[in-house]
Amino acid sequence: MDHTEAAKQLAAADTLQERMRHNARHCAFAAVTLGVVTLVGTALLGASHGGTALDIPVTLVVLGAAVAAGAYAWSRPTLPRNYLTMHLVMTVGGIAVLHTVTSTVGRVVFPGEWLWWGPGAILSATPAFVVAYITLRRDGARSR
DSSP, X not given: OOHHHHHHHHXXXXXXXXXXXXXXXXXXXXXXXHHHHHHHHHHHHHHTTSSSTTXXXXXXXXXXXXXXXXXXXXXXXXXXXXXXXXXXXXXXXXXXXXXXXXXXXXXXXXXXXXXXXXXXXXXXXXXXXXXXXXXXXXXXXXXX
């Protein structure tokens, strides 16, 4: 390998690295958006004081946002290392479990009780924010 071939290979590696950084930012944005939707959706369920017309639409929006974020991540040609696994386990699994527990227990035991719904909404959204933080920390914010 001569000097010009090596320079071309290094330029290609730099281009790929910049593309990965760019896609990591997009994946982190999708995770933050999912976290905000989950936070607002869970808080809306708490504000509705149980048994309202918001139950099914809010749950469908939260689940739809999780599916949309997963589809978005799946469709990316380049992804940060282990992003799909992290997204599926932490975000979808974490949000599904935490949102379900918060909304089910909250509806039965704590209807309209903000000491339950406030922390529950924050806790439900936390996995998405953790995924965004890890993605940016590990892949999106590396300097040359």
